[in-house]
Amino acid sequence: MAFEGFPFLIGWELTLACNQRCRHCGAAAGVPRPNELTTAEALDLCEQFPPLLVREVEFTGGEPLLRPDWPEIATRLCRLGIAVRVLTNGLTLDAAAVRRLVEAGVAGVEVRLDGLRASHDRLRSLAGSFEAARDGIRRALRAGLPVSVITTVHADNIADLPGMLSLLLGWGVRSWQLQPLFPVGRSRGDETRSLDWLDGARFGNFLSAW
Numbered sequence: 001m002a003f004e005g006f007p008f009l010i011g012w013e014l015t016l017a018c019n020q021r022c023r024h025c026g027a028a029a030g031v032p033r034p035n036e037l038t039t040a041e042a043l044d045l046c047e048q049f050p051p052l053l054v055r056e057v058e059f060t061g062g063e064p065l066l067r068p069d070w071p072e073i074a075t076r077l078c079r080l081g082i083a084v085r086v087l088t089n090g091l092t093l094d095a096a097a098v099r100r101l102v103e104a105g106v107a108g109v110e111v112r113l114d115g116l117r118a119s120h121d122r123l124r125s126l127a128g129s130f131e132a133a134r135d136g137i138r139r140a141l142r143a144g145l146p147v148s149v150i151t152t153v154h155a156d157n158i159a160d161l162p163g164m165l166s167l168l169l170g171w172g173v174r175s176w177q178l179q180p181l182f183p184v185g186r187s188r189g190d191e192t193r194s195l196d197w198l199d200g201a202r203f204g205n206f207l208s209a210w
Contacts, residue, residue: 006053014042014064014073019091022124024114024152024193026184029062039069046076056083058110065092071100078105085110087150091129093136098143108146110177111137115157116164123156134171141172148175153203154193161206178207 015036018029037045049057057077064070065088074084086101087110101109114123117130140147149168153161161178168176180195180203195203 008053008055010049010054010057011060012057013060013062014070015067016062017066018062018089019066020063020089020124020126020129022089022114024123024154024181026182027062032062039072042069042073043076046073046080046082049077049082050080054082056085056107059084059086061087063089063092065097071104074101074104074106083107087112088136089124089129090133090136091126093133093139095139098136098139098145101140101145102143106145108148109140110148110150111140112151113137113149113164113168114152114154115160116167119157119160123152123154137171137173146175147173148177149173150177150179152181153178153195154181155195155199156193158195158199158202158206161203165210178203 013027015032016027016029017032018025021030059070059074061067064086070086074086077084084104084106085108086106090111090113093109093111111133113130113133114120120130120133121127137147137149151157151161151164165176180200181193183194
C-alpha cells in the first residue's frame, strides 16, 4: 500500500447509536454496530495515534455522547497531547455532559443546528430538538467551551439562514459551518430537499454577503 501521508486530523465514529432519526443522516444512524470497539480496544487505538503524528481527533457518530466511555477515551487522547472535538446533536449536552467535556480537556464542541425551530425539528423528526440544541450550545459557551454550529443547507431551510445568523450571533457563537445536503444515507433517493440551481444561487448570495 502506497504511503499517502500522516493522518493529522481524524474523524472517529465512536458509535452508530443515535437518539434521533434525522431524514438527512448520511450514516443512517440509530443503533450501535455489533462489532464496535470495546473500551480497552479504543484506548489501545489512542496509544497508536502519537507515532502517526495525529494532532486532532473529532468524535462523531451516530451520537458520540451516547457511548458511556467517551470521557475515558477523550481524557486519554488529551493526555497524549491530542486535541479532541465532539460533534453532537445537542440532545444530551446537559450540565453533566458539559462538565465531563471540560474535565476531560476537550478543545471544543460542534453542534448540529439545521434551521430555525420548525425546520430543524422537522428534519430531525423530533419535536423540541431545536430547544435542546440551543440550550446545549448556551451551556457549553457559559462553561468556556468553544462552540461551532454546523448546518446542512437544503431546500426546506435555506430561507432560515438570515434568521439563524442573528440567533447565533446573539447566543455568542462565532463559528458557523454551512454545508449543502448530499443525497446519501437516509436522504438517498429523496431529491425534494436537494438544492436546485435557484436555491444554489440564494445560498451563494448569502455567503457572499458575509
